[in-house]
Amino acid sequence: MTFTFRETTQRSAAPVTVDHDKCIADKGCTVCVDVCPLDLLAIDPDTGKAYMKFDECWYCMPCAKDCPTGAVRVEIPYLLR
Amino acid sequence: MSTADTRIHEYDLVVVGGGTAGPMAAIKAKERNPALRVLLLDKAHVKRSGAISMGMDGLNNAVIPGHATPEQYTKEITIANDGIVNQATVYAYAKHSFATIEQLDRWGVRFERDETGDYAVKKVHHMGAYVLPMPEGHDVKKVLYRQLKRARVAITNRIVATRLLQGDDGAIAGVMGFDCRTAEFHVIRAKAVVLACGAAGRLGLPASGYLMGTYENPTNAGDGYAMAYHAGAELANLECFQINPLIKDYNGPACAYVTGPLGGFTANSRGQRFIECDYWSGQMMWEFWQELQGGNGPVFLKLDHLAEETIQTIETILHSNERPSRGEFHAGRGTDYRRDMVEMHISEIGFCSGHSASGVWVNERAETSVPGLYAAGDMAAVPHNYMLGAFTYGWFAGENAADYIAGRAFAAVDGAQVERAQARVLAPLLREQGLAPAQVEYKLRRFVNDYLQPPKVTRKMDIALDRFDGIRDDLEQLHATSPHELMRAAEVSVIRDCAEMAARASLFRTESRWGLYHYRVDHPQRNDADWFCHAHLKKDDAGRMSSFKRAVEPYIVPIDSQERTAYDRLRVAATPQPALA
Numbered sequence: 001m002t003f004t005f006r007e008t009t010q011r012s013a014a015p016v017t018v019d020h021d022k023c024i025a026d027k028g029c030t031v032c033v034d035v036c037p038l039d040l041l042a043i044d045p046d047t048g049k050a051y052m053k054f055d056e057c058w059y060c061m062p063c064a065k066d067c068p069t070g071a072v073r074v075e076i077p078y079l080l081r
Numbered sequence: 082m083s084t085a086d087t088r089i090h091e092y093d094l095v096v097v098g099g100g101t102a103g104p105m106a107a108i109k110a111k112e113r114n115p116a117l118r119v120l121l122l123d124k125a126h127v128k129r130s131g132a133i134s135m136g137m138d139g140l141n142n143a144v145i146p147g148h149a150t151p152e153q154y155t156k157e158i159t160i161a162n163d164g165i166v167n168q169a170t171v172y173a174y175a176k177h178s179f180a181t182i183e184q185l186d187r188w189g190v191r192f193e194r195d196e197t198g199d200y201a202v203k204k205v206h207h208m209g210a211y212v213l214p215m216p217e218g219h220d221v222k223k224v225l226y227r228q229l230k231r232a233r234v235a236i237t238n239r240i241v242a243t244r245l246l247q248g249d250d251g252a253i254a255g256v257m258g259f260d261c262r263t264a265e266f267h268v269i270r271a272k273a274v275v276l277a278c279g280a281a282g283r284l285g286l287p288a289s290g291y292l293m294g295t296y297e298n299p300t301n302a303g304d305g306y307a308m309a310y311h312a313g314a315e316l317a318n319l320e321c322f323q324i325n326p327l328i329k330d331y332n333g334p335a336c337a338y339v340t341g342p343l344g345g346f347t348a349n350s351r352g353q354r355f356i357e358c359d360y361w362s363g364q365m366m367w368e369f370w371q372e373l374q375g376g377n378g379p380v381f382l383k384l385d386h387l388a389e390e391t392i393q394t395i396e397t398i399l400h401s402n403e404r405p406s407r408g409e410f411h412a413g414r415g416t417d418y419r420r421d422m423v424e425m426h427i428s429e430i431g432f433c434s435g436h437s438a439s440g441v442w443v444n445e446r447a448e449t450s451v452p453g454l455y456a457a458g459d460m461a462a463v464p465h466n467y468m469l470g471a472f473t474y475g476w477f478a479g480e481n482a483a484d485y486i487a488g489r490a491f492a493a494v495d496g497a498q499v500e501r502a503q504a505r506v507l508a509p510l511l512r513e514q515g516l517a518p519a520q521v522e523y524k525l526r527r528f529v530n531d532y533l534q535p536p537k538v539t540r541k542m543d544i545a546l547d548r549f550d551g552i553r554d555d556l557e558q559l560h561a562t563s564p565h566e567l568m569r570a571a572e573v574s575v576i577r578d579c580a581e582m583a584a585r586a587s588l589f590r591t592e593s594r595w596g597l598y599h600y601r602v603d604h605p606q607r608n609d610a611d612w613f614c615h616a617h618l619k620k621d622d623a624g625r626m627s628s629f630k631r632a633v634e635p636y637i638v639p640i641d642s643q644e645r646t647a648y649d650r651l652r653v654a655a656t657p658q659p660a661l662a
């Protein structure tokens with residue numbers, strides 16, 4: 001028998017989104033990435049902008065509050081909406 | 082992925098957890114002895130970590146001269162906890178409460194004052210007045226961070242502490258952990274450790290099914306409880322769960338403490354008040370649960386009778402402090418306080434002495450039962466300690482740890498201890514394939530709901546122990562695809578330990594106590610003859626989780642027999658009682 005172990009992923013819509021026109025991560029900002037208590041945000045090397053990498057959000061909002069340009073939008077995670 | 086490097090550091094004192102109690106402990110240790118090398122370590126970022134990440138709406142337990150006395154407060158907390166308290170710890174908090182407020186005030190935390198400049202204390206508890214609003218409480222973390230810098234406390238973020246390091250004599254010799262971005266393993270040798278890792282907030286699964294939809298900041302998975310347990314520390318009264326009345330689905334506080342003094346209250350589906358007092362206690366949760374079960378539910382926060390001006394004040398506070406996404410949640414569902422009552426629900430279970438009573442046992446000096454190990458805040462068993470209690474016991478822990486360290490050398494540490502810990506923690510990253518941490522966590526926490534959520538049933542809790550054994554085997558198959566997921570894997574193991582502790586502690590106490598928190602269907606009565614005592618739990622010499630009784634310490638503030646039952650009479654007499662099925 002040659003059953004082969006497979007891992008699959010579950011898709012989800014990130015509740016935190018970033019306005020690319022406002023985000024200045026390409027100028028060195030990492031504030032939202034630094035403050036998220038759950039470490040969910042990162043800078044996308046392709047776009048040079050911040051994005052939500054992991055969907056484990058506590059909808060607590062330091063990312064939005066501390067962003068110097070107001071580029072972060074926090075929505076309530078879909079399951080709670 | 083290959084094994085990441087190991088980094089070794091040396092500090093006199095390590096404080097694990099930079100939320101509320103932790104920063105205070107680090108600052109006060111430095112003030113006591115500026116020569117000490119003090120490290121504050123957090124798995125998040127100290128600027129915005131922990132329960133008060135976005136600030137706080139108010140002090141829930143301020144003991145302010147002219148409004149309350151330490152004796153009165155100690156009495157109230159004793160009664161609210163059915164008598165099972167070490168009064169020395171509550172009294173020590175109460176006597177120091179005002180000094181802590183003055184310290185925070187000097188640092189720049191703003192509290193509400195009345196026209197005369199006096200603190201504007203409100204009555205929310207059943208007996209005394211202890212609630213001090215902080216309508217501008219969003220700056221607490223900023224204030225603390227400034228003081229940490231001023232005190233020259235070293236700070237390391239994004240390191241997940243996993244186990245304490247112990248010398249040959251069992252005394253604490255440091256802490257181990259890993260970087261959640263690089264998986265680098267860190268060994269931090271120290272002469273004493275303060276644990277301030279917050280509540281066990283990811284024990285039960287929220288009714289929404291969303292893993293991180295918890296009341297507590299989900300970084301607080303119960304890490305502190307597990308670390309203390311594995312180091313041999315005693316934990317007290319864990320069967321006294323934390324269960325909170327919350328906004329349904331959002332799972333944040335409805336904030337009767339904020340709205341109560343302004344005229345809001347907890348109501349049943351008919352808009353009627355059914356509890357005398359909205360202060361959270363086991364008895365209050367019992368009445369809440371009765372109302373949900375009895376046909377008068379759901380339960381709501383009622384504000385729709387208030388004046389427009391008052392509602393605006395409430396919105397300004399509740400939608401900007403503490404849990405500011407609340408406004409968006411209500412908007413999404415079209416809930417307007419002017420028109421609609423806010424639907425509430427009962428939370429999943431957790432451990433948290435901040436709101437309830439259980440946790441790592443400490444005395445009035447914040448010492449645990451293990452030499453060199455201190456604990457403060459939500460994870461340390463000082464009942465109903467809330468934010469001000471976390472600050473106060475952080476203060477005690479910092480000062481006493483600084484004294485303990487004086488003249489002490491680093492303990493010798495056996496290298497095998499480190500190797501074992503490192504291998505255990507990093508294993509999920511080294512596996513090529515296996516179980517996803519989030520999936521195992523989901524199942525584990527669903528079992529917690531199925532078998533441990535009160536009403537507690539003996540047979541169900543026995544089954545729970547079998548299931549948790551099964552999850553222990555699953556931990557050996559966890560696969561993490563990134564250092565971030567490795568952090569979640571480490572947390573699953575912590576949650577499993579806490580789940581087993583919750584089951585064993587609940588099985589041990591064969592009576593009912595603390596209202597809903599420990600309601601045992603097979604032992605429905607309170608039994609003071611056999612159980613007017615603390616129930617402790619620890620890892621015994623054979624490595625087994627064992628429970629035992631400890632006598633309640635002699636009271637400092639006597640309670641007369643009439644007062645003793647004050648919290649048993651929380652139901653509003655006029656409410657028509659639902660017919661019992």
Ligand SMILES: Cc1cc2nc3c(=O)[nH]c(=O)nc-3n(C[C@H](O)[C@H](O)[C@H](O)COP(=O)(O)OP(=O)(O)OC[C@H]3O[C@@H](n4cnc5c(N)ncnc54)[C@H](O)[C@@H]3O)c2cc1C
Nearest residue numbers: 098100101102124130131132242279304435458459467468
């Ligand atoms: C939503 C909410 C509202 C509240 N409202 C009020 C209120 O109005 N008034 C009031 O008095 N109290 C309130 N409380 C209670 C109060 O906030 C807490 O009792 C108090 O802040 C707890 O402090 P702590 O230091 O124990 O935990 P926290 O402040 O949560 O700090 C724990 C820290 O430990 C870190 N940590 C956890 N595990 C690890 C690990 N393995 N390694 C490294 N670091 C780790 C976390 O990142 C966090 O920074 C509220 C709590 C919540 C959750």
Ligand code: SF4
Nearest residue numbers: 023024029031032067
């Ligand atoms: S804080 Fe704002 S500007 Fe800075 S990286 Fe994040 S989104 Fe971009």
Ligand code: SF4
Nearest residue numbers: 036057058060061063
């Ligand atoms: S809302 Fe909180 S948890 Fe979610 S991304 Fe922002 S900081 Fe992180």
